[in-house]
Amino acid sequence: MTSGLPLNTTNPIYTIDESRFGKIVCYEQTLLFEKREQKGWESGSTLASSLPFFITQLFVANLSYRIIYYLTRPLYLPPFVAQILCGLLFSPSVLGNTRFILEHVFPYRFTMVLETFANLALVYNIFLLGLGMDLRMVRITEIKPVVIAFAGLFVALPVGACLYYLHGNGHPEKITSGCVFWSLALACTNFPDLARVLADLKLLRSDMGRTAMCAAIITDLCTWVLLVFAFASFNKAGSWNHMMPWVILTTFIFVLLCIYVIRPGITWIFAKTVKAGQVGDTHVWFILGGVVLCGLMTDACGVHSITGAFLFGLSIPHDHIIRNMIEEKLHDFLSGILMPLFYIICGLRADIGYMLKFTDKFMMVLVICSCFLVKIVTTVVVSLFMQMPTRDALALGALMNTKGTLSLVVLNAGRDTKALDSPMYTHMTIALLVMSLVVEPLLAVAYKPKKRLVHYKHRTVQKIKGETEFRVLACVHILPNVSGVTNLLQVSNPTKQSPLNVFAIHLVELTGRTTASLLIMNDENKPKANFSDRVRAESDQIAESFEAMEVNNDAMTVQTITAVSPYTTMHEDICALAEDKRVCFIILPYHKHLTPDGRMGEGNSSHADINQNVLNHAPCSVGILVDRGMAMVRSESIDKTFNFDVIIDYYNVVFKYLRLENFGQLTLKLLLILIRRHTQSAHRASFLTDDTVKVKDLF
Known part of the structure; x- marks a missing residue:
């Protein structure tokens, strides 16, 4: 650290150590319940406990995100860019290492409280992602989106692994596990953000827009399957998990449970209640409770809790009114209030200054450019082979580079399992930012109607x-x-x-x-x-x-x-x-x-x-x-x-x-x-x- 609290401090409250996997902070357990002297109406600092600090952090996170979002809107930048910039604003290389931020906004001793609420928001956000995904588009899709999706995914995966080896960072013992998460973050396409970009540019009605939507859904589903295998393959220390077969088996049983028990059960229950006209808030709370229960079950199976939330969202009947009731009650609160906490956590983990110490600048730029070009080139070549117009092929290649929350989830999963160290995590976060920066502005400028409106x-x-x-x-x-x-x-x-x-x-x-x-x-x-x-x-x-x-x-x-x-x-x-x-x-x-x-x-x-x-x-x-x-x-x-x-x-x-x-x-x-x-x-x-x-x- 160049400023703020020193490393290995002798402060009796906590000690700090730093490695390539980030900072390790040890503090007294009683710190979260610090006793304050109180005399009558006078008391000590109200920020000495976790709840007031969390409210302060929630306010700062939302205020920062809103300011950055409204500043980037005139530039046709997607919300994901504002989300990453909000997180990087409080990274150790910008404001996160200043004494004021460390002591009064994001102190180390309250990081666990912040991460708990951020992960809870993430679980429900992934549930909404599964809730809003219509798998019927996959069943009726043509062969063209399927070929484009699989080509973009299975070409980007080995190329991403090669780039990870190229950027090995001098730590070969972690390359095997790290390249999996690195490649998945590079190959995935975020369906909700892609749909929003198409809606903003009025391209959803076009053939290219429908092809991009179907290809994005297929890519997302394949990414989730591969992510489950990645969760099962590596333990918390980033090494090979010898219990992998049992993890895969129990997760597969949970998938069957969702298909043949949970979905029919929910359909039957809601059919009875709708017929009686009794659909209300109780059913919404029942579904929201099922989200954390399914997350707990998949966590017990050995994979991430977001897997259960996503599968539970897919299990809700698509035509039922309960979907819209849940979205109305949950969406705005999550995306507008709680999810900025997750982006703050992502930013606190990214240390650009520490990354630059261990990374060759030319190699870093080369890897970022390669990450951006691999899906574009692959998608364009396959689209031209499928006899799509050149302009549509270029636009589709840019759209398939749309990143979002799922990419950050993959990176954070690799960070939690120590498959990705701090420099690699930061490097890929910047790569995601660059890839997202150019998608919508490029389409807004380049993809215009072939003919103007008739006078x-x-x-x-x-x-x-x-x-x-x-x-x-x-x-x-x-x-x-x-x-x-x-x-x-x-x-x-x-x-x-x-x-x-x-x-x-x-x-x-x-x-x-x-x-x-x-x-x-x-x-x-x-x-x-x-x-x-x-x-x-x-x-x-x-x-x-x-x-x-x-x-x-x-x-x-x-x-x-x-x-x-x-x-x-x-x-x-x-x-x-x-x-x-x-x-x-x-x-x-x-x-x-x-x-x-x-x-x-x-x-x-x-x-x-x-x-x-x-x-x-x-x-x-x-x-x-x-x-x-x-x-x-x-x-x-x-x-x-x-x-x-x-x-x-x-x-x-x-x-x-x-x-x-x-x-x-x-x-x-x-x-x-x-x-x-x-x-x-x-x-x-x-x-x-x-x-x-x-x-x-x-x-």
Whole structure:
């Protein structure tokens, strides 16, 4: 140490020794329960016991992570980068070796308390990882993701072992055990972080995005299998475990227990409770208690406790409402409050200064670059062999380098078993940071759509010819939006010569726990999204309503789609889908809804923002339907009567859309919206504010 407390100090409270495996701290057992003199209302320091110190550490960890996260967001850096940087901030080479941090923030004597809560958070976080993984994507996947996953994994493993030997660090007695964890950390791909990157870049709907998702799931599952073998192969001293066959056998028995006992049992219990309408918090606590119980069982088997938590998460029925209840109660608390403690522990273990003493600088850079390139080159070569476009192959290679919590888990497992010493652990942590740094910025810059959106005037309702297919994108947020939209679609009067092709899109908010996706719901070959039962039932009802409209009209085709995305970027999904499907008209529901007394309610401000963003960025005509619940359609009558309130961008849009020459009687109220130019570079749809709206009653 260059500052702070000296090594082998004579302080009677604790002694410190340092080796290549880190610091060894010995302190008196009574230190955690130090007695303080108390006189009346006066007492000693409140930080002399473990609980106040833990609260302080929790506050510092969360504050540091939030600051770093918001500083890195404009750079398109994934949260994993902020997590590693937060940990490295308190490493011995940065702030962790200062006297203030050692004495008042992260003292040695309270490290065990910090690690206990960090590991508990890790167990539940891994449980959520298994809970959110849909294995049905593996069952229906094509051969291409399987080949890419296995090629990237089984090429990266031997290359990682070679790099470990190249960076042997002068300690050959630990190379055999260390190369296993080193190679696994290099080869694994973190599925949740990859899904988030694809969602941020709007690539989940692409063929490349679906291939990357399936390949990431397969890679994760293979990594877990190999990690179990690694846990079983080496003991706590980093040497060969002679009990390995028994460890593998008992772990395999636990896997069978999860498949044939736990999963059917949970399915049966919840089927009974759901039928009786009794699903509540008690069932959530039952599942959360089962997490630590399964972790205890796998720990007793000889592997890490996170293995049991992961398998238990996979055992929960995927379509059950309990999944969403657990995620709602656990996800934000874990990821936002407790998990930063785990990253702090990872940072406290990484000592960059100590690593530089035993590592050749050129060799360190060479190994980091090689770690980054091995999966990219392998994935690109295999993807090109599978006849993927060059740009998609390069993007897929970068995506398969996405790292996350699982990589840190592998490194910490090697550190705990003394398979990795401090320099090797620090070196690989920096390599993970570098690999994660370049993934999302590289994709954001390099992977852009091949073609720009067609200019607004070239694909509008005004430009459509009389006897051509008319394509409409109809958007709904909730089930009550459907009736007004379907009535409006029916009055478009489609014919065999001019059919109507409707793309009905159900807009669902991404809550941060669901993998964002855009899925064709009526295609049996596509995987279903991980929706709650309520959202799934609502999507099914919406799809049935539009399909019933299709059955009643031979000149109309309907395709129902569910889009899951944050409200802030939902307009991008709508505009991208409008471009992909080459639609001429987008129908959006008005953000205010009719109240029982016949007035318009306050409405949803997020829906209003979506409408305004679509108006600003749409590649075609846009109409906002104000449904007052009075629309009438009499298809069986010769005398057709319709009442509608429509907000459109140009009045002749409605005349083209409704094909008025075919109607006997029409009552139409049309609102003409005049948009003022606020800036020279952009227009704002100002109908949402009263001071800039001019309304003319044309009829």
